[in-house]
Amino acid sequence: TQLLEQSPQFLSIQEGENLTVYCNSSSVFSSLQWYRQEPGEGPVLLVTVVTGGEVKKLKRLTFQFGDARKDSSLHITAAQPGDTGLYLCAGGRAAGNKLTFGGGTRVLVKP
Amino acid sequence: KAGVTQTPRYLIKTRGQQVTLSCSPISGHRSVSWYQQTPGQGLQFLFEYFSETQRNKGNFPGRFSGRQFSNSRSEMNVSTLELGDSALYLCASSWGGLGTEAFFGQGTRLTVV
Numbered sequence: 620t621q622l623l624e625q626s627p628q629f630l631s632i633q634e635g636e637n638l639t640v641y642c643n644s645s646s647v648f649s650s651l652q653w654y655r656q657e658p659g660e661g662p663v664l665l666v667t668v669v670t671g672g673e674v675k676k677l678k679r680l681t682f683q684f685g686d687a688r689k690d691s692s693l694h695i696t697a698a699q700p701g702d703t704g705l706y707l708c709a710g711g712r713a714a715g716n717k718l719t720f721g722g723g724t725r726v727l728v729k730p
Numbered sequence: 731k732a733g734v735t736q737t738p739r740y741l742i743k744t745r746g747q748q749v750t751l752s753c754s755p756i757s758g759h760r761s762v763s764w765y766q767q768t769p770g771q772g773l774q775f776l777f778e779y780f781s782e783t784q785r786n787k788g789n790f791p792g793r794f795s796g797r798q799f800s801n802s803r804s805e806m807n808v809s810t811l812e813l814g815d816s817a818l819y820l821c822a823s824s825w826g827g828l829g830t831e832a833f834f835g836q837g838t839r840l841t842v843v
Binding site for chain 1: 734736761763765772773774775778780785786788818820822824826830831832833834835836837839
């Protein structure tokens with residue numbers, strides 16, 4: 620059972636365009652983490668959000684955690700080819716360090 | 731500060747064999763989690779060790795096991811390998827507090843033939 624649903628599964632855009640990736644769940648998480656993964660490598664942590672309604676900005680990336688802590692979004696402004704990769708959201712619960720991952724969104728930014 | 735180190739990076743094994751993978755966490759981190767990543771199932775949680783004790787376990791058969799040493803290094807073992815065990819095995823390190831951030835290693839690519 621996939622507790623975290625990511626959409627879309629695949630996104631192909633031109634350099635300079637904006638994009639948004641969504642991560643939705645019917646369950647409440649105590650924290651939500653976003654990762655980017657490149658082929659053959661481990662996921663690299665981008666950000667952690669813990670408070671409902673929280674918004675975090677990391678240069679051209681904006682992350683939002685829903686008020687009910689069940690959903691999150693990642694928005695990239697003026698995407699660049701270096702933003703290409705697999706974006707993963709992962710929810711954490713208070714009971715231990717077990718992360719539940721979404722299925723991932725594969726982003727391709729064409730020059 | 732050194733990141734999470736996984737060895738080996740690549741492995742090829744035959745069905746029926748067993749394999750041991752190793753993970754050295756970030757210095758000071760006491761929690762190590764293991765994940766299996768496949769194209770069909772995505773990233774799935776195997777188990778988590780904290781202070782040498784298994785704290786959480788995913789839904790994998792008993793052929794998958796792990797342990798953690800006093801220096802926080804961890805190993806996972808897969809016995810009686812099956813073709814479906816071919817995957818990228820990832821280790822994640824965190825300091826161990828509930829719900830804290832996890833940092834991943836580069837993974838071990840296991841191919842079972």
